[in-house]
Amino acid sequence: MRTLTVAERGERTGMGSQRWAAGTVLTDLYAAHWASLVRLAWLLVRDQQVAEEAVQDAFVSVHARWQQLRDPEAALAYLRRSVVNTSRSVVRHRVVEDRHLAREASSPTTPWRTTEASAEERAVAREQGEELLEALRGLPRRQREVLVLRYYLDLTEAQIADALGISPGSVKSHAHRGLSSLRTQMEPQS
Numbered sequence: 001m002r003t004l005t006v007a008e009r010g011e012r013t014g015m016g017s018q019r020w021a022a023g024t025v026l027t028d029l030y031a032a033h034w035a036s037l038v039r040l041a042w043l044l045v046r047d048q049q050v051a052e053e054a055v056q057d058a059f060v061s062v063h064a065r066w067q068q069l070r071d072p073e074a075a076l077a078y079l080r081r082s083v084v085n086t087s088r089s090v091v092r093h094r095v096v097e098d099r100h101l102a103r104e105a106s107s108p109t110t111p112w113r114t115t116e117a118s119a120e121e122r123a124v125a126r127e128q129g130e131e132l133l134e135a136l137r138g139l140p141r142r143q144r145e146v147l148v149l150r151y152y153l154d155l156t157e158a159q160i161a162d163a164l165g166i167s168p169g170s171v172k173s174h175a176h177r178g179l180s181s182l183r184t185q186m187e188p189q190s
Contacts, residue, residue: 022066026059029076036153037083043148044087054090058082080155080163084145091141135185143178146171 034055041051058079062069069075136144142164149160150171161168 021072022063025072025075026063026066029079030059033076033079037079040080040148040153041083041087043152044084044145045090047090050090051087054083054086055079057086074162077159077162080149080159081165084149084163088141088145132182132186135182138185139178139181142166142170143174143181146174147178147182150175 037055037058038048038051041054042048045051045054061082062075062078066072069078136147139147145164146160149155149163150157155163157168157171160171164171166174
């Protein structure tokens with residue numbers, strides 16, 4: 001019994017060569033960019049499992065819509081945009097959950113809850129880099145995304161603009177405002 005080639009399998013299952021090309025290209029993109037996309041998502045959502053799921057969902061989405069891509073060379077940019085959008089959704093969902101939990105915590109039926117941090121929590125918060133991450137979290141969403149894409153992934157302004165669906169001028173503006181805010185927050189208090 002002869003083993004079928006990839007092209008022959010595609011013809012027999014009704015899947016054309018474009019479908020197999022998508023698989024090949026996405027396999028290469030996965031091997032080359034999986035880790036950096038997960039790091040990008042992690043910086044936005046701060047949860048490893050959620051970051052991995054966001055990236056996996058992006059790859060599944062690109063594969064499902066491969067024939068709709070106008071430029072298959074832009075698949076990496078589409079993946080980045082998809083990861084950023086999924087991360088935004090996760091953060092929005094967390095905000096809603098936090099509001100709900102805050103209302104529950106302030107209700108009179110839970111008097112044992114307190115908003116004061118323990119000594120342990122304060123010590124952890126002082127660890128190297130935590131202040132910067134906190135300051136970064138305090139930025140508006142767009143400024144935070146621009147700075148992460150620019151300084152963590154070393155993307156150009158054009159690549160950032162494409163990933164976020166904004167103009168390069170907006171990228172410059174958000175980067176400038178975000179950096180100014182971070183500088184102000186990080187300056188030693190005298």
